[in-house]
Amino acid sequence: xxxxxxxxxxxxSGSLHGNWVGLQNFTDEWKDEIFRRAIWNTxxxxxxxxxxxxxxxxxxxxxxxxxxxxxxxxxxxxLLPWAAPIALGTLAFRWILDPTFSVxxxxxxxxxxxxxFCDVTNISNCSETSPPxxxxxxTLGKLSIIAVHSWRVLPFATVIFLAGIASIPRExxxxxxxxxxxxxxxxxxxxxxxxxxxxxxxxxxxxVFTATDMAVAYVLTHGGPFNxxxxxxxxxxxxxxxxxxxxxxxxxxxxxxxxxxxxxxxMLVAARRAEVA
Amino acid sequence: xxxxxxxxxxxxxxxxxxxxxxGIPWLIVGPFAIVLAFPFYWMLITTFKSTNELYxxxxxxxxxxxxxxxxxxxxxxxxxxxxxxxxxxLLIGVVVVAVTLVLSLPAGYALARLSGRWGQSMxxxxxLVYLIPPTLLFLPLARVISDLGLTDRKGSLMLVYxxxxxxxxxxxxMGFFKTIPRELEDAALVDGATRIKTLTRIVFPISLxxxxxxxxxxxxxxxxxxxxxxxxxxxxxxxxxxxxxxTDLIRGDLVLWGSIMASxxxxxxxxxxxxxxxxxxxxxxxxxxxxx
Numbered sequence: 341x342x343x344x345x346x347x348x349x350x351x352x353s354g355s356l357h358g359n360w361v362g363l364q365n366f367t368d369e370w371k372d373e374i375f376r377r378a379i380w381n382t383x384x385x386x387x388x389x390x391x392x393x394x395x396x397x398x399x400x401x402x403x404x405x406x407x408x409x410x411x412x413x414x415x416x417x418x419l420l421p422w423a424a425p426i427a428l429g430t431l432a433f434r435w436i437l438d439p440t441f442s443v444x445x446x447x448x449x450x451x452x453x454x455x456x457f458c459d460v461t462n463i464s465n466c467s468e469t470s471p472p473x474x475x476x477x478x479t480l481g482k483l484s485i486i487a488v489h490s491w492r493v494l495p496f497a498t499v500i501f502l503a504g505i506a507s508i509p510r511e512x513x514x515x516x517x518x519x520x521x522x523x524x525x526x527x528x529x530x531x532x533x534x535x536x537x538x539x540x541x542x543x544x545x546x547x548v549f550t551a552t553d554m555a556v557a558y559v560l561t562h563g564g565p566f567n568x569x570x571x572x573x574x575x576x577x578x579x580x581x582x583x584x585x586x587x588x589x590x591x592x593x594x595x596x597x598x599x600x601x602x603x604x605x606x607m608l609v610a611a612r613r614a615e616v617a
Numbered sequence: 618x619x620x621x622x623x624x625x626x627x628x629x630x631x632x633x634x635x636x637x638x639x640g641i642p643w644l645i646v647g648p649f650a651i652v653l654a655f656p657f658y659w660m661l662i663t664t665f666k667s668t669n670e671l672y673x674x675x676x677x678x679x680x681x682x683x684x685x686x687x688x689x690x691x692x693x694x695x696x697x698x699x700x701x702x703x704x705x706x707l708l709i710g711v712v713v714v715a716v717t718l719v720l721s722l723p724a725g726y727a728l729a730r731l732s733g734r735w736g737q738s739m740x741x742x743x744x745l746v747y748l749i750p751p752t753l754l755f756l757p758l759a760r761v762i763s764d765l766g767l768t769d770r771k772g773s774l775m776l777v778y779x780x781x782x783x784x785x786x787x788x789x790x791m792g793f794f795k796t797i798p799r800e801l802e803d804a805a806l807v808d809g810a811t812r813i814k815t816l817t818r819i820v821f822p823i824s825l826x827x828x829x830x831x832x833x834x835x836x837x838x839x840x841x842x843x844x845x846x847x848x849x850x851x852x853x854x855x856x857x858x859x860x861x862x863x864t865d866l867i868r869g870d871l872v873l874w875g876s877i878m879a880s881x882x883x884x885x886x887x888x889x890x891x892x893x894x895x896x897x898x899x900x901x902x903x904x905x906x907x908x909x
Contacts, residue, residue, distance in 0.1 A: 396649065399649075400646060400649055403645040408639045410643070414647070417650040418646070418649060421653050423885045423889035424884075425840050427843045427863050428858070428881040429885075430863075431877060432656045432657075433656065435878065441671065441674065552753070553752075554843060555843040572752075576756070581759070593752055593755075
C-alpha cells in the first residue's frame with residue numbers, strides 16, 4: 341500500500357512525507373528514455389532467458405528421468421548453479437568475462453577464432469587483436485546478462501520438469517502404446533499436453549525470478565555502459581536509493597505490477613489444471 | 618499384453634545396449650553439465666592460484682603452473698570482514714527459519730482444516746502475497762525501517778524476510794496438511810490425545826518433507842537476498858555475504874579475484890550438498906504442496 345502511495349508523491353529520502361503529485365511520477369517516468377529502455381530490457385532479458393531455459397530444461401529432464409550409470413554426478417553438476425547465492429554467482433561471471441583477463445577471450449584468441457567470432461557477431465571494437473569487452477559493450481552486456489539469468493534458472497526449471505514427468509502415471513504410457521501412438525505422435529498428443537501445466541509453472545517461476553531480479557544486472561554491468569543494460573529493478577534502485585528520489589523509484593517498480601498480475605493468474609490456472617489432470 | 622511386454626523389454630547384456638543406455642544420456646547431458654558447472658571449476662582454479670599468475674595471459678589458464686596456494690583464502694579470512702558476514706548470514710538465517718516455522722505451521726494447519734470457500738480463498742490470497750517481489754517493496758519498506766529506527770541493524774532483515782517466507786511457507790504447508798487424512802487425527806483424538814499432542818506426534822512428523830522444504834526455502838532466501846541487504850544495511854559489519862562480497866570486496870582498482878572466488882565457493886559447496894541430499898524431498902514438497 342505504501343508503495344502505491346509513495347508513487348503518487350514527490351517524496352525524497354530525508355523528508356518523511358511528500359506532497360501528493362498525482363499521476364505525475366508515472367507520466368514523467370514514461371517520458372524518461374532510460375526508463376523506457378529499462379522496460380524493454382526487462383522484457384527482452386526475461387523472454388530470451390526463458391526460451392533458453394525451457395528448451396534446456398525440457399531436454400535435460402527427459403534425459404535425466406532415465407536411469408543410467410553415473411547419473412548422480414551429472415545431476416550434481418547440473419544443480420550447482422542453484423546453490424550459489426545469485427549475487428555471488430554473478431560476481432564469478434564478472435571475473436570470467438573480465439575486460440582484460442576473460443577466460444572466454446583467452447580461448448577465442450588461442451584457438452584463433454577471435455577474428456571469425458568478431459566478423460560473425462559484428463561487434464564494434466572487436467578484431468583479431470582486440471578482444472571484445474563482454475560487460476562493457478551494450479550488445480554483449482545484454483547477451484551476458486541473458487546468459488547469467490539462463491544459467492541461474494535452468495537448474496530450478498529442470499527440477500520442476502523432472503517432478504512433472506515423474507508424476508505422469510506409467511499407465512498413460514501403456515495406454516498410448518496400446519492405441520498405437522509412438523514417437524513424435526505420442527510426444528505431441530500425450531506427453532506434451534500432460535507436461536504443459538508443469539511447464540507453465542516452471543515458466544511462471546522463471547518469469548518472476550528474472551523480471552524482478554536486480555542482482556544480476558546490478559553486479560554484472562551496473563546498468564551500464566551508459567544505462568544501456570538497465571532493467572526496471574536496477575533503474576528504480578538507482579533512482580530511488582542512489583539518487584534519493586523515492587517517489588519516482590517506487591512508481592517505476594510499480595510498472596512491474598501488470599506483469600505479475602498476469603503471472604499470478606496464469607499460476608492459479610495452471611495449478612487448477614494440474615489438479616484436474 | 619503388449620503393454621506389459623513393452624514395459625519390460627528383454628534386455629540382453631551386450632555392449633551395444635549398455636552403450637545406448639548409458640552413453641546417450643551422457644552425450645546429451647554432458648555438454649549442459651560442462652557449461653553449468655564451468656564457473657565453479659573456474660572459481661576453484663582461481664581460488665588456489667597466486668594473484669601474480671592470474672594476470673599472465675601467455676600461459677594456459679585452466680591449470681596451476683606456479684603451484685597451489687592457500688594465500689587467497691587466508692587473506693579472505695584475516696584481512697576482510699568475511700567471517701563476520703558468514704556469522705551474520707547464519708544468525709539471520711536461523712532466526713528467519715524459526716520465525717517462519719512458528720508462524721506458518723499453525724497457519725497452514727488452520728487453513729487446511731478450515732473447510733469451505735473461506736479457507737480456499739484465504740489460501741489463494743496468501744499465495745498471491747508471495748508473488749509480490751521484493752523489488753516492488755524495497756523503497757516503501759526502506760521508509761518503514763527508518764521509521765522503526767532499524768536502519769543499518771541486522772534486526773531490519775530479521776523483520777522483513779519473514780514477510781516473504783511466511784506466506785509461501787503457509788501455502789506450502791497448507792497443501793501438505795490437506796493430504797493427511799482427517800481420520801488419522803480423529804483416531805488419535807478418540808484415543809485421548811489432545812489437539813496439540815495430535816499435531817506434534819502425528820501431523821508434523823508426517824509433514825516432515827514439507828517442513829524441510831520450508832527450512833531450506835527460508836534459509837536460501839536469506840543467503841540469496843540482495844536488494845534489502847544492500848538497501849537497509851550500510852555498514853560493513855552488519856552485512857550478509859550476498860551483500861558484503863559484491864560491495865566491499867570489489868572496491869578500488871585492485872580486485873583480489875582469488876579471495877572473491879573463494880568467498881563464493883565456501884557458501885556454495887555446503888548448499889549444493891544440501892540441495893542434492895534433499896532434492897527428492899524438495900520435489901515432493903513443491904509438487905505435493907502446490908498441486909495436490
